[in-house]
Amino acid sequence: MARRALRLASWTSMALAASGFYLYSNKYLDPNDFGAVRVGRAVATTAVISYDYLTSLRSVPYGSEEYLQLRSKIHDLFVSFDDTPLGAASLAQVHKAVLRDGRTVAVKVQHPKVQAQSSKDILLMEVLVLAVKQLFPEFEFMWLVDEAKKNLPLELDFLNEGRNAEKVAQMLKHFDFLKVPRIYWDLSTKRVLLMEFVDGGQVNDRDYMERNKIDVNEISRNLGKMYSEMIFVNGFVHCDPHPGNVLVRKRPGTGEAEIILLDHGLYQVLTEEFRLDYCHLWQSLIWTDMKRVKKYSQRLGAGDLYPLFACMLTARSWDAVNRGIGQAPVTATEDSEIRNNAANYLPQISQLLSHVPRQMLLIFKTNDLLRGIEAALGTRASASSFLNMSRCCIRALAAHKKRNTCSFFRRTQISFSETLSLWQINLHELVLRVKGLRLASWVLALLCWLLPAPH
Numbered sequence: 034m035a036r037r038a039l040r041l042a043s044w045t046s047m048a049l050a051a052s053g054f055y056l057y058s059n060k061y062l063d064p065n066d067f068g069a070v071r072v073g074r075a076v077a078t079t080a081v082i083s084y085d086y087l088t089s090l091r092s093v094p095y096g097s098e099e100y101l102q103l104r105s106k107i108h109d110l111f112v113s114f115d116d117t118p119l120g121a122a123s124l125a126q127v128h129k130a131v132l133r134d135g136r137t138v139a140v141k142v143q144h145p146k147v148q149a150q151s152s153k154d155i156l157l158m159e160v161l162v163l164a165v166k167q168l169f170p171e172f173e174f175m176w177l178v179d180e181a182k183k184n185l186p187l188e189l190d191f192l193n194e195g196r197n198a199e200k201v202a203q204m205l206k207h208f209d210f211l212k213v214p215r216i217y218w219d220l221s222t223k224r225v226l227l228m229e230f231v232d233g234g235q236v237n238d239r240d241y242m243e244r245n246k247i248d249v250n251e252i253s254r255n256l257g258k259m260y261s262e263m264i265f266v267n268g269f270v271h272c273d274p275h276p277g278n279v280l281v282r283k284r285p286g287t288g289e290a291e292i293i294l295l296d297h298g299l300y301q302v303l304t305e306e307f308r309l310d311y312c313h314l315w316q317s318l319i320w321t322d323m324k325r326v327k328k329y330s331q332r333l334g335a336g337d338l339y340p341l342f343a344c345m346l347t348a349r350s351w352d353a354v355n356r357g358i359g360q361a362p363v364t365a366t367e368d369s370e371i372r373n374n375a376a377n378y379l380p381q382i383s384q385l386l387s388h389v390p391r392q393m394l395l396i397f398k399t400n401d402l403l404r405g406i407e408a409a410l411g412t413r414a415s416a417s418s419f420l421n422m423s424r425c426c427i428r429a430l431a432a433h434k435k436r437n438t439c440s441f442f443r444r445t446q447i448s449f450s451e452t453l454s455l456w457q458i459n460l461h462e463l464v465l466r467v468k469g470l471r472l473a474s475w476v477l478a479l480l481c482w483l484l485p486a487p488h
Contacts, residue, residue: 253412330343434447
C-alpha cells in the first residue's frame with residue numbers, strides 16, 4: 034500500500050470531497066423556515082429582533098393588523114432593517130440594520146427549525162454512513178458523524194461564536210491588517226448575533242481588488258501569515274475561511290489594505306502535542322528532510338500511508354515533495370496529474386482520514402479553502418509563503434522549549450538559537466528576492482534587445 038501511495042500525485046480535489054464532506058452534510062436548509070412565525074427573545078431587558086419576525090411579514094397580508102404588529106416590534110429596536118439578507122446560508126442569514134442610537138449593525142439570525150431538525154439530520158447521516166459501510170467496506174466515514182455531533186451544537190450557539198470572535202481578535206491584535214467585527218453582547222442571544230457592520234469585497238474577487246487598487250499578493254501573504262499564526266503558534270484555528278467569510282477593503286482613513294474575518298462559529302482547538310508535531314512536520318516538508326517527514330507523519334497517525342499524508346497536506350505530488358515544495362511552483366502538468374490520479378486513491382484517503390487525529394480533519398478542510406482562494410487570486414503558495422510558515426514554526430517550538438526549562442542559561446541558549454534560525458530565514462528570503470529582481474532585469478534587457486526601438 035505504501036508503494037502505491039508513493040506514486041500518488043497528491044490530493045487537491047478528492048481530499049476536499051473527503052475531509053470537507055461533513056461540513057456540507059451538516060448544513061440544514063428547510064424551505065418552510067422562510068414562513069415561520071416565532072417570538073423574539075430578550076437580553077439585558079432589551080427585546081431582540083429575530084429572523085422569524087421578518088420572514089413572518091412575507092406570509093402576512095401587507096397592511097393588515099397582524100402585519101403592523103410584527104413590523105412595530107422591529108421598529109422598537111431599529112431605525113431601519115433590510116428585509117433582503119446580505120448573505121444566507123443553511124444555518125442562518127445576515128441582515129443589515131441601523132439601531133436607534135445610529136450604529137449600523139449586521140444581524141445574524143438562525144433559521145427557526147435548525148435546532149429541532151439537527152438531531153434528526155445527524156441520525157439520518159449516521160444511518161447513511163452505516164449503509165455505505167455495508168455496501169463498500171473499504172470506506173470509513175463514521176468520523177463524519179462523530180465530527181458533526183461535536184461541531185454542530187457549537188455552530189448553533191451564536192454566543193459561542195461571539196466569544197470566538199473576541200478571542201481571535203485579541204490573539205491576533207498585532208496584525209494591523211486584520212479586522213474582526215465587534216460583538217454587541219447586550220443585543221445577542223444563542224440564535225441572534227448583533228455585530229458591527231463592516232463592508233468589503235470577497236477575498237477571491239480579484240476584479241474588486243484591482244478596481245480598489247488592493248495588492249492581491251499582499252492579501253494572499255497576509256492571509257497566510259494570519260493562518261500560520263493561528264495554527265502553529267496559538268493552536269486556535271478559524272475553520273471556515275470560504276470567500277464569503279473573508280472580506281477585503283481599503284481601511285477608512287488610512288487607505289491600507291485590510292482583511293475582515295467573519296463567521297466564527299467553527300474553530301478547532303489544537304492540543305499542544307498535535308500542534309508541536311504539526312510544526313515539526315511542516316518544518317521537515319519545507320526543508321525537505323524526508324526522514325523527519327516520515328517520523329512526524331507517522332506520529333500524526335499516517336502509518337505506512339505517510340507519502341499520501343504529505344501529499345494531502347501540501348497539495349503537491351510525491352515527486353514535488355521529494356524535490357522540495359518551495360523549490361518550484363505547481364505546474365499545469367502537475368495539477369493535471371493530481372486531478373487525474375486523485376480518484377484512484379479514495380479508499381486510501383478514507384482509511385487515512387479515519388486514523389488521523391480528529392483535529393486534523395478541520396485542518397485539512399481549512400487548507401483546502403485557503404488553496405481555493407489562492408487559486409482564484411493566482412497566488413499559489415510560493416517559497417516566500419513557506420518561509421513565513423517556517424518562522425511561525427520556529428517561534429512556536431522555541432516558546433515550548435522555554436516554557437519547559439527553568440534554567441536561565443538554557444532559556445538564553447534557546448532564544449539565541451531561535452534568533453539565529455529566524456535570521457537565516459530572512460537571509461534566505463533576501464537571496465530569493467535578489468534572484469527575482471535579477472531575473473526580472475534580465476527579462477527586461479532581453480525584451481529591449483528583441484523589440485525594435487520606437488521611431
